Amino acid sequence: MRPAPRRRREILDTAAEVFAAQGYDATTVRRIADAAGLLAGSLYYHFDSKESMLDEILRAFLDELWARYGAVLAARLGPRETLEALVTESFREIDRHRAAVAIYQKESRHLREQPRFGYLAGSQRRFEEAWLRTLERGVAAGDFRTDLDVRLTYRFVRDTVWVAASWYRPGGQHSPEEIARQYLSMVLEGIAPATRT
Amino acid sequence: MRPAPRRRREILDTAAEVFAAQGYDATTVRRIADAAGLLAGSLYYHFDSKESMLDEILRAFLDELWARYGAVLAARLGPRETLEALVTESFREIDRHRAAVAIYQKESRHLREQPRFGYLAGSQRRFEEAWLRTLERGVAAGDFRTDLDVRLTYRFVRDTVWVAASWYRPGGQHSPEEIARQYLSMVLEGIAPATRT
DNA sequence: CTCCTTCCCTAACAAGTGTTTGGTAGGTTA
């Protein structure tokens, strides 16, 4: 068993913040060490490479995310309720793992081409499937409009949710639930006042 | 006057593609040179630094963007029509400058802290002001709902539009105008079928 | 032919990169 990763987690959180702020490649290990209060070489007592830190950050984030998503999907709610729950969980995840989400958003596209980060592509496929199925179920059930391109809608919804990680600051004036509520209201009802069809 | 920047523009376009695909910091000048069909040192005949290339790419993009936005705003349309025009122009800009938009989206947040790229912050302020004013005018005129947080709505709209640069491929099955139409329909009317208030 | 300009190559540079090695202060265990 791992001894007691107090300090280890502390360093990893620091690394995540720096990665999120400056970008992975632009971040030097000396910069991370500085922020964590030790010297660059000492990082290698806790981790065996810079890449391992990134890997661990992303894996922890995805693991937790899929635990929550899995619970939502297993509940077999109606399409509209599923969408609301997925969106809300996403904003909660941003609240908890802001740095990891920002890193994922910025780096996953080119990282997923490396074999080591192939699981990013896998996760994205599961993600897309869950969302597409929910939207299609909703269209079939009459919960959602039939004249919108489902795939386009999925992309818009997905992007808007996750990009929030770049401006969201925990402890601000909006709670994750409040942001989710406003977002869902916009996406479901639109920003124009209600009219007839 | 500049002689005849045929080759120069070719190299700059190549650099933009590579920057967009791999990220600015992760891109080496040798990689750019490779893709453009010359050697690393030879780049410095056309440009005086890697940073200059990035600068030139971003400036060209922002210049064109503001030319279009300026025309829209000068037309003094109603709030809803202004929003529709801004969104449509944004998707057209993605169609023309896909790489530059992707770079802007990925790098502008930390670039704007460097003095050389301070104009990015300025541009973002103008951008925010134009959008916020349009939304507020719309709320006042009854074009938009009054119960939504204008600032949150602005962020959602802004992000979704620009993030499209990461998945949009010119020559695909959707034209920029078609994407704009679908997006506007979603944002204005919502994805739920029309109901009473 | 010579001169000049355009465009590129070869070869090297200093600075910075991630990483390794050997050592050590301080606490805990025996």
Next chain:
DNA sequence: TAACCTACCAAACACTTGTTAGGGAAGGAG
């Protein structure tokens, strides 16, 4: 006291980075 483990430092390693200097091939102008 002695042995051991944890968490770190100091110094160096090989390599890659952006960049520069000097030269040269190709082609048009005189």
